[in-house]
Amino acid sequence: MRFDVYTPLLAALLLPSVSAVIGRRVAPALAARVLTAAAVLTAAATTWSLVLLTATLLGDAPPVIREARQDGHPLADPVPEAIGLAACLALAVVVWRVQRAVRAERRTRRALRRLCEGHPGDTELVVAACEVPQAFAIPGRPGRILVTSAMLSALEPEERRVLLAHERAHLTHRHGRVVTAATLAAAANPLLGPVRAAVTFLVERWADEQAATEVGDRVTTARALARAALSAGRSRRSHALGFTDRAVTRRIAALQTGPPSSLWPAAGVLALGAVAALFAAGATSDLVGLLSGALS
Template sequence: MIWWAAVPHLLSVVAWILAAPLGRRLPPRSAAILLSVAAVSLAIGTAATLTIVGYIGVGDLLPIGPTDWSAADVRERVPVPLGAGVAAVVVGTFLALRCVVALVDMLRSYRQAVRALEGLTEVSGLTIIEDESQMAYAVPGHGGGRVVVSRGLLRRLSGPQRKALLAHEKAHLRHRHHWYAQVAILSAKANPLLAPLRDATLLAIERWADQEAVTAVGNPAVVAEAIGVSALAMASGPATALGAAQSDVVARVRLLLSPPGPTKRFAPIGVGSLVAGCWASSLAFAGQVYAFIEAIEAAAT
């Protein structure tokens, strides 16, 4: 039964291997949604099993605990060596701190981005910065957020390329892509094995916005050119902002200029299996431990 606790971690290894090919074989919108759900599911599953294993392994060392059962009672039915319990506590605490630090950094970066826009003119959700550096990014917020573009970048782009760039950035805001990105990033902080899943999600988000830009201008070559020009001289924006020149520009341009391939039927099934397997194994492990605790309490009374 203890093997149930290992399943989310083994599935994380599978996700490490399959994240990139799954992301390429799914339509961008489906990939962004499914991969971010898979990332947060695996992060929760691994965190939950680490917590339970850690408590069973070292629960007797805690100064405060339940009065009608002990971790040693559960350990008789769920054999967790002391060393494994200590390791689970150390690793779990370290990963939790990584998540907290990342979340604090996200909030700080967002506040800085919003503060930097205070007092700047906004027209229909667009703010143009009088700066010769090349930058463009989307900042979420009340009222739909803002697209920020520098005057220097606009000068480098043709009229159709500007339209493509703005359509790309507006798609980030309209579809709330920041949520998918932040979920994927935090999930990878909670479980480093999910780093490829994070990268695949971020790439899917950018491809999704690329597709929206193609719909707006009607020509994928124009979108590819706008991405390429932006990437050549793009200055970095706020850490929490999404921009057209982010996330594997070469792969995105190649996909834009290639004819769309058929969606592989196994790709959504593969992602769904990862999510279902993670939740099933985590709940099975937690349920078994809970059943043992209930049995111990009943015997004690």
């Protein structure tokens, strides 16, 4: 346990550095899934490591151990007490950050769905009379696409097809869940913040590729992105998945070429997340062994 319990933290330090690489070398759909899975595994492993480090503070309660058996054995101290106390405080911060992230996600979803109130249940497209060019995919049952009148006016008919195909891809592939998972992982472990940003960008790239495939024209897709971005300007962003958000210039540049197809970086990222989980499991086994030895 003396070493295993700290390994997930090392994985959390390495994962952000490889997230940019996987974004360039792996197709957006696979890269988004793999990064999200690795982030969730790493966040869970680091959080569990904090739990284990906090649990070592039980070694400071010898009466409990002595009462378990009259000739009870002393419990070995696997980590310094200061580290256990720091882990306890960090665990409290993790709980607070995750709760705050969950509340923010719920507020955003409620605010967007309120904009769609009053429309029939089977309505997919909702057009809002607004001078700010925006478009959002709103997950739920049913999922809806919210587009402002200003955005529709800014686009040509073929470009509107791109926009709708893009937002429909968000709903079809449940990109909201992918981004939410990455967001909660980053809330549990702030070191994973760059991974969350990479996942959010990749789901937009994923939707771009889906739109280009549906429309059958990558040039038109890139032009629709550029026109929408110029129209939106510096409009206020939200936490929702939006057509004009997330590094539009990089998305346009990516559409000028084909999506990458390498698989090895994805396998490496998954392995990194798996290693963090395995070492956390190993630390758990070590701690259980220490407690069992003291109580037997």
